[in-house]
Amino acid sequence: MACGGAPVSQASVPYLATGRVDREGRLVEADEPLATLQRENGGEIGGTLAIPELRNIATRAVELGLRMSRSFNALGREERISGWIEAIPDYAGGGGCLLGIASWRAEAVQRGEEEQQLARVRRELDRALPEFSARLDRNQGVLTAASDAADMAELAADMAAGVGRPWTDFVTLPGAIEGQPLHWRLLDGAACEVAGSARRWTAWLDPLGMPEPGSDGFVLTLASEQAAPEVDRTAPAASSAIPSLGEELAPALREPIDRVITQAEAIRSRLAGPVADIYAGYAGDMIDAGQHLLALIEDIADLEGVDAPDFTVALVRIDLGEAARQACGILGVRAQGRGIVLVPPVPGESLWARGEFRRVLQILINLIGNAIAYSPEDSQVWIRLDRDGYRARVTVADQGRGLNAAEQARVFDKFERLGRSGDGGSGLGLHIGRRLARAMEGDLTVESAPGQGARFTLTLSAVD
Amino acid sequence: MSGPRAPSQAEPADHPLRAAMARGDRLHARSSPALHRLLAVEDHSLLGEAVVAQVGGMLADLSRQLLATDGREVDTATSAALAARLAESEALRDHCHALALEWRLALGLEAERALDPVLSPLIQSLVAGIPAETSALAMAALGAQARFAQAQRRMALPLGELPAELFHAALLILRNALPGEPEGREARLRRDYEEGSGRLALLGRLAGETGDLLGGAALAVEEAGVALWLSVLAIRTGETRERTIFAASDRELGRLMLALRAAGAAPAEAERQALMIRPDAQLPRGLHDVGTREAAQWLAEARR
Numbered sequence: 001m002a003c004g005g006a007p008v009s010q011a012s013v014p015y016l017a018t019g020r021v022d023r024e025g026r027l028v029e030a031d032e033p034l035a036t037l038q039r040e041n042g043g044e045i046g047g048t049l050a051i052p053e054l055r056n057i058a059t060r061a062v063e064l065g066l067r068m069s070r071s072f073n074a075l076g077r078e079e080r081i082s083g084w085i086e087a088i089p090d091y092a093g094g095g096g097c098l099l100g101i102a103s104w105r106a107e108a109v110q111r112g113e114e115e116q117q118l119a120r121v122r123r124e125l126d127r128a129l130p131e132f133s134a135r136l137d138r139n140q141g142v143l144t145a146a147s148d149a150a151d152m153a154e155l156a157a158d159m160a161a162g163v164g165r166p167w168t169d170f171v172t173l174p175g176a177i178e179g180q181p182l183h184w185r186l187l188d189g190a191a192c193e194v195a196g197s198a199r200r201w202t203a204w205l206d207p208l209g210m211p212e213p214g215s216d217g218f219v220l221t222l223a224s225e226q227a228a229p230e231v232d233r234t235a236p237a238a239s240s241a242i243p244s245l246g247e248e249l250a251p252a253l254r255e256p257i258d259r260v261i262t263q264a265e266a267i268r269s270r271l272a273g274p275v276a277d278i279y280a281g282y283a284g285d286m287i288d289a290g291q292h293l294l295a296l297i298e299d300i301a302d303l304e305g306v307d308a309p310d311f312t313v314a315l316v317r318i319d320l321g322e323a324a325r326q327a328c329g330i331l332g333v334r335a336q337g338r339g340i341v342l343v344p345p346v347p348g349e350s351l352w353a354r355g356e357f358r359r360v361l362q363i364l365i366n367l368i369g370n371a372i373a374y375s376p377e378d379s380q381v382w383i384r385l386d387r388d389g390y391r392a393r394v395t396v397a398d399q400g401r402g403l404n405a406a407e408q409a410r411v412f413d414k415f416e417r418l419g420r421s422g423d424g425g426s427g428l429g430l431h432i433g434r435r436l437a438r439a440m441e442g443d444l445t446v447e448s449a450p451g452q453g454a455r456f457t458l459t460l461s462a463v464d
Numbered sequence: 465m466s467g468p469r470a471p472s473q474a475e476p477a478d479h480p481l482r483a484a485m486a487r488g489d490r491l492h493a494r495s496s497p498a499l500h501r502l503l504a505v506e507d508h509s510l511l512g513e514a515v516v517a518q519v520g521g522m523l524a525d526l527s528r529q530l531l532a533t534d535g536r537e538v539d540t541a542t543s544a545a546l547a548a549r550l551a552e553s554e555a556l557r558d559h560c561h562a563l564a565l566e567w568r569l570a571l572g573l574e575a576e577r578a579l580d581p582v583l584s585p586l587i588q589s590l591v592a593g594i595p596a597e598t599s600a601l602a603m604a605a606l607g608a609q610a611r612f613a614q615a616q617r618r619m620a621l622p623l624g625e626l627p628a629e630l631f632h633a634a635l636l637i638l639r640n641a642l643p644g645e646p647e648g649r650e651a652r653l654r655r656d657y658e659e660g661s662g663r664l665a666l667l668g669r670l671a672g673e674t675g676d677l678l679g680g681a682a683l684a685v686e687e688a689g690v691a692l693w694l695s696v697l698a699i700r701t702g703e704t705r706e707r708t709i710f711a712a713s714d715r716e717l718g719r720l721m722l723a724l725r726a727a728g729a730a731p732a733e734a735e736r737q738a739l740m741i742r743p744d745a746q747l748p749r750g751l752h753d754v755g756t757r758e759a760a761q762w763l764a765e766a767r768r
Contacts, residue, residue: 066654066657066659067658067659067660069662069665071669071699084668086660102669103672
């Protein structure tokens, strides 16, 4: 000690382990257990000191040129480490410092509250890296589904084809009652079986929306403790030289973006613990940006699909009334958020036409989504059915500012935004909609006058 | 996502404990500049507070030590000028202020509870106990605490007892106050500095050890003694030790009770501890609705 008081010999504590950090902050030498902790924190011997608190202390000691002696906490793979470290700057001129571990307590993270915490962390991991995830509306109806596990592809495809139906229709919940899904709290953590997968799955439901959890829908994730079955990777590579966004890139992009959105949702809804409002706001921005990207990818993939020469639709007898009501159900929350009332055809009102239900739903969701986005707040959007001889028509009418003749001429063009930007649109929706309508032997048209709102009409062949 | 207990009927932001904590914090925020002004005037009689004198004494002692490193005579005027510059550093002021309050707390408990400011029951059992490393550590901490008590009685503070950041700050102040000084002296001071042999480091290490060995006893001031108790509380709540001391010296003790709760004490035990520190305190109510995690969360939010 510099001055005052008798010197204490505590400086010469026999260290449990030592390490050396060089001028660049790399841990160039380390005894066990320091070396293992470094690796478990994602570092390596010879690489940057990766244990956060130790790095801070080492940096500080070098900056100040002072021997420091501090407590530290760190996380190993299965243990929480707390201990005491001394950092001794290299006065000989090397520029780094020596680390001496004076005490080291490793606690398996599994007692009482900590066990719950660990369980929560595991759960967060399941959520963060789900093999299957889906977005649900507030009635637990499926909106989107995605999976990167081979044995879950069938479920993802089934759900994609059955958008709007409760997710519980697609899996087997042992001991569950048929019919409406139970309250989400009862289903959260439920075991379930999936057709096409031999693994046991656990379903997690994360409610979205404030103040009533679930008012904005849910994120459904399915997690399994069993490893995914081996996939045959010897399948021949795609022959085309340039990867097509629709067939090859879109699935690959969708999954990481889905993860970003799921993670951001977890942050925004404070599932991983409390966060300040400002960060919840940032998470909201991430979600919006992610959803925009996702929509853009879907649109571009769709566009490639409908532009392809071999694009076909399966024309069957479908009910336009049902499609309109489902589309309104899916967009109800978004409309409510802007104070817009959707007026779908009354239940029981049907209009039968030849088309592909999924595609009609896609067109209507796009039309109603646009109407919600471009209508003034507290206005109404009507969805009307009518039949004129052989033509069945469904019309989406809003009270927005309307389109002039020049705009009406351009509105179906590719990437046409009519001067709008920053609202998350890709400018592809109406173009794709028209292509789809024409593929179904129908058309998508617009009627409007400035100040009078816009009326988009999907026309298909009527059937009895 | 709140703690295991049901939230109180009041809005969390309006909880009486949080309000008390905020009031305590505001008071402390105001008291530090005031203390600065008090230190700037030479006549302390108006303030008459033992604490202020104690802080002034410690800063003067630090100044003397900074100047006396070559064993030469220290001229009083230079020393007083340097002490005044040290007093301008908020961090140094706060640190000395906290130590003075800690010492007063220890004297108060000695008077009222016959608790030895140096040797507490817990330290005694650690010194006598096994394992040997803990015993040696407890012995070293005991020695450091004895020197601290001696130094406080003389209103002194050994330079080497400052935490690294403050030691560094003091050296910078010295460098700026006396620009002509040879550089070698500062380099030697740095080289001789050994944070690990200081009282705060030893208490900190011991606080870590007691977590395993003695669990709850370390959170009872009458067992651990003021010094170790403060270190345990600071480590378990992630607060600075200074802030923990200010919390224990606050009139309402809102922050202290939340800290005890966050450190794992049961509500009744936290209240008992608060009354031990200040028997006449009007404790804010509502601790029984606060879970440990919630308490930790509130402390963390107040830190921002």
